Amino acid sequence: MKPRDLFRHFKEMQKYFIAAALVFLAGFVLGYADSAKFETLLQSQIQGLQQLARSIAAKDHSMLWLFGFIFLNNALKSIFIVFAGIFFGVLPLFFLLVNGLVLGYLASLQVQGDQLAMFLKGILPHGILEIPAIVIACAYGIRLGAIMGKGFLRLPSSQGRQVFVVEFKRFMQLSVPLMGLLVVTLLTAAIIESTITPWLIGK
Incomplete structure (x- = not known):
């Protein structure tokens, strides 16, 4: 299929885009409003990223390493989460919730430290591309989960099995231009995050 078909x-x-966006927003609100409740879980994830960032910064051509890591990490995760929806959409929902929690938690810390402007500088330039890409990827993962769930219920019917095959085949065909869209979007976001974002934060 071609991009216009997608x-x-x-x-x-x-409805899947709206559902995915609402789950992400719910995670953000929980992470922001009840940051103390999730502090142990989220701090461990953040510390892991900080250690990785320090190791990248110590390398020669650190900007290229940073760009490569950001792009590959985001692109591979987004592709994985689309097809991880095969397990009835559970993993995409969890991925959205956790990412929302982390972002809400970070926002809460920055607001408490009177660093909201710094947070927005660090998130918005690449986030306007990266967050919608994550929501779209997860929405398609949820859609795949719905196809699998309906297919499971239709197993006793030969007509139902035929409908499942048609829907699953169409999804797989659409996944080709979807992967292209996600890769291009996240490539652009990675370029911004590894170049413009550090410059903005340093100002």
């Missing part, structure tokens, strides 16, 4: 399919995906 964009046409977006109209059918509206």
